[in-house]
Amino acid sequence: MDLQAATVVRSTGSWHDVQTDERVVPSRVPGKSRLEDQLTTNPVAVGDLVDIRLLDDGTGQITAIRPRRNQLSRRAAGRRSGLEHVIAANVDHVWVVQSVELPRPNPGFIDRLLVMSAAGGIPAGIIMNKIDRAEDGDSHAVVAEIASIYQELDYPVVLTSATTGAGLDSLRRRLEGKRSVLSGPSGVGKSTLLNRLEPELDLRTSAVSEKTRKGKHTTAVAEMHEIGPDTYVIDTPGVREIGLWDLTPAELGSLMPEIRDLADACHFPNCTHDHEPGCAVRDAVEAGGISEVRYLSYLNMLESLRAGRFDVGR
Numbered sequence: 373m374d375l376q377a378a379t380v381v382r383s384t385g386s387w388h389d390v391q392t393d394e395r396v397v398p399s400r401v402p403g404k405s406r407l408e409d410q411l412t413t414n415p416v417a418v419g420d421l422v423d424i425r426l427l428d429d430g431t432g433q434i435t436a437i438r439p440r441r442n443q444l445s446r447r448a449a450g451r452r453s454g455l456e457h458v459i460a461a462n463v464d465h466v467w468v469v470q471s472v473e474l475p476r477p478n479p480g481f482i483d484r485l486l487v488m489s490a491a492g493g494i495p496a497g498i499i500m501n502k503i504d505r506a507e508d509g510d511s512h513a514v515v516a517e518i519a520s521i522y523q524e525l526d527y528p529v530v531l532t533s534a535t536t537g538a539g540l541d542s543l544r545r546r547l548e549g550k551r552s553v554l555s556g557p558s559g560v561g562k563s564t565l566l567n568r569l570e571p572e573l574d575l576r577t578s579a580v581s582e583k584t585r586k587g588k589h590t591t592a593v594a595e596m597h598e599i600g601p602d603t604y605v606i607d608t609p610g611v612r613e614i615g616l617w618d619l620t621p622a623e624l625g626s627l628m629p630e631i632r633d634l635a636d637a638c639h640f641p642n643c644t645h646d647h648e649p650g651c652a653v654r655d656a657v658e659a660g661g662i663s664e665v666r667y668l669s670y671l672n673m674l675e676s677l678r679a680g681r682f683d684v685g686r
């Protein structure tokens with residue numbers, strides 16, 4: 373019996389491309405498998421280490437998924453809403469990719485992805501692309517504010533321009549020797565950035581539609597690319613929204629560092645920081661110690677969790 377360990381590098385529904393020592397093998401989980409009997413839309417995710425059996429036709433049969441060291445999940449949207457969707461497994465770092473304009477930064481998206489990264493125990497940071505568009509007063513101030521909010525919370529913020537090349541060396545150093553997830557809405561310039569870092573990838577890029585001011589809708593799938601020695605990037609194209617998955621309101625607070633740090637100072641031990649008297653978090657928001665943008669994100673996520681509707685829009 374020819375069993376081999378392999379890493380899932382691409383996943384499209386029932387077919388998974390897995391990388392063995394020699395080649396990429398299109399593989400499937402055999403029907404009625406125990407592996408499919410789970411509450412996730414995708415029991416096998418990019419980044420998974422699996423065992424495969426090579427079949428005579430050159431495809432593989434996935435016989436086991438090795439235990440994950442971590443996973444980044446969100447709540448599935450649309451038809452399969454309510455299930456867990458695993459964005460990637462076994463990763464070292466998550467980067468929320470945003471752009472100065474077309475599309476503009478979306479704090480709600482940033483904070484949801486940071487919370488889900490923290491829920492998975494994965495370090496996270498922000499890549500702000502298209503800084504070549506932040507020369508004028510308005511956009512410049514927005515970028516400076518975002519950088520200061522998140523750096524203060526110890527999230528790394530890397531400013532890049534895939535067009536001019538600014539910040540790319542710094543980004544490369546952050547990615548080196550790691551397996552990183554890059555996630556953001558379409559149009560922020562992820563493909564352009566990855567092509568700059570590894571021209572051989574030759575990923576398709578597309579202009580953002582000026583009319584809708586939103587990224588073109590593409591139905592691409594998550595894919596892991598090698599961009600250097602021992603350096604892998606999992607590209608998750610066109611993620612429009614991040615639904616919170618499997619969190620209680622109390623856990624939500626514990627996953628936002630500035631709220632976690634103050635929660636013990638609230639009058640009520642089970643304070644949710646939205647209406648209770650003697651709330652140290654709300655006091656800090658009023659005094660300017662906690663950013664209003666972050667607090668609004670918190671309230672917004674709290675409301676989604678309470679409504680059992682974990683995927684409020686953009």
Ligand code: GDP
Pocket residue numbers: 501502503504505532533534535536557558559560561562563564565576577578579580587610
């Ligand atoms: P993706 O959907 O995130 O992969 O975005 P693309 O890489 O397809 O880029 C979307 C559009 O943004 C394209 O027209 C790119 O040329 C443009 N773009 C990407 N990076 C930059 C940048 O740093 N500055 C500017 N001005 N435009 C960029």
Ligand code: ZN
Pocket residue numbers: 635638639643644645646648650651652653654
């Ligand atoms: Zn409180």
